[in-house]
Amino acid sequence: MSSAALVCLSLFATAGGQSANEMTVGKCKCKSTCSTSFWHPQCDVCDTESGCKKSNDYCTYPGDSTFEKQSFDAKNKYFWGKITENTKGLSSYPSVTTIIQEDVQASFYNMGDEMPKKREKFIHGIGAVCQFTLDIARGSPYTGLFSSGKQEGFIRMGSAVDYSKGGLTPGLGIKFARTGVRSGNYVALHSLDFGQSWNFFASNVSNHIPPPKGVTQGLLVKKFNQASRCPSQVGLSDMAKYSQDGTEHADPKFPFKLFLVPSAAVQTPTTKKTVDQVNAEMEAFPIGTTLYTVYACGEAAGDEMNPTDGGVEKACGKSFKLGDMVTTTKCTTSAYGDESFFIRHQPIEEDWQADPSILGSYGAANACGWGGKLSRNPPARCDAGMLSNDVTIV
Secondary structure, eight states, rough: OOHHHHSSOOOOOOOSSOOOEEEEEEBBBBSSBBBBBSSSSSEEEEOOOOTSSEEEEEOOOOOOOHHHTTOOOHHHHHHHHHHHOOOOSSSSSSOOGGGGGGGHHHHOOOOSSBBOOOOOSSSSSEEEEEEEEEEOOOOOOOOGGGEEEEEEEEEEEEEEOTTTTTTTOOOEEEEEEEETTTEEEEEEESSOSOOOOSSTTTTTESOOOOOSSSSHHHHHHHHHHHTSOTTTOOOHHHHHHHOOTOOSSSSSSOOEEEEEOOOOOGGGSOOOOHHHHHHHHTTTTTTTTTEEEEEEEEOOOOOOTOOOTTTTHOOOEEEEEEEEEEEEESOOOOOOOOTOOOOOOOOOHHHHHHHHTGGGGHHHHHTTTTSOOOSSSSOOGGGGGGTTTOOOOO
16 A cells, blocks of 8 residues: 555545535536546546536546635634534445545545545545644744744544554544645655554654555555556645745745654554554543654655654654644544545655656655656646546556
């Protein structure tokens, strides 16, 4: 499984609930639900209402401009209200292989904060959510959500897949609402390995993880190659484009990667646990708990083949300690968190485009598990108008 897998495949809904009408790239309303089909096996399409130039068209998920205009504080209150409205989350994971039937690009190019009609989180389907602050240290060389000062966000923590047989595959989804613009998001794991420690916080995590091992993980990564040729790494440049107050940075400065070290306060027993027991451990954390210390890495540490192993000195080139991620609410399971709360996966290619020096600074093709030369351009987008058969790109 890839770090892309950590991001629950999600689409768009308005701040008042699920979007009443899904839209197409031709700006038509859909009369059917956006989904893949026999004729469009990789891209979401829908049947359009009468009067449109095409009877069916590719779906697009630009986000809710009305909701985006609000302040980050108003958005945070909305999210937390929905998260705590029903604290009974899902009790079982869906089949991970069902993802093969989905438009994986929706995880990368949905610019909204919520899921669409009838779409499930096939990966990372169950988790606990907390609000936190990250008081970034003075002297940060970065912009936007990485600049010095207090940043307020949400963290969703859970195993990427069912662990009833062998242990956790810990992963994080991070969201920072921003005033007047779209949210900043990133995801982080330790590795793609299934069945790691029963202690969710046993290992360091990052937005860069090792290339996949195992047949199932390899197949899932090939699926995510439809959206990025390096799904084991996710981008950060969008996080640096806007500050939390909405200030835009024309020349965003962002880290090569982030490196998150779990605190001593959140270590849990390594005995076998159920989903409910893992969630209960997180729900027991008092307000003010330090979950992770976050480091910004200014450059690659070696070949990045094992980017989460070892300490900061080994895994994080030119490290800058951003600060501690400290909870400001209790963590909670949530129906909204499991079913609707979306955290975008930014293609790493967008970082390579924003700073062309990055791609040649480490052995990216090997670190990404890619068998050829890498381009700064991601694969063709569905909502840019692919061929009628959604031509295979893996």
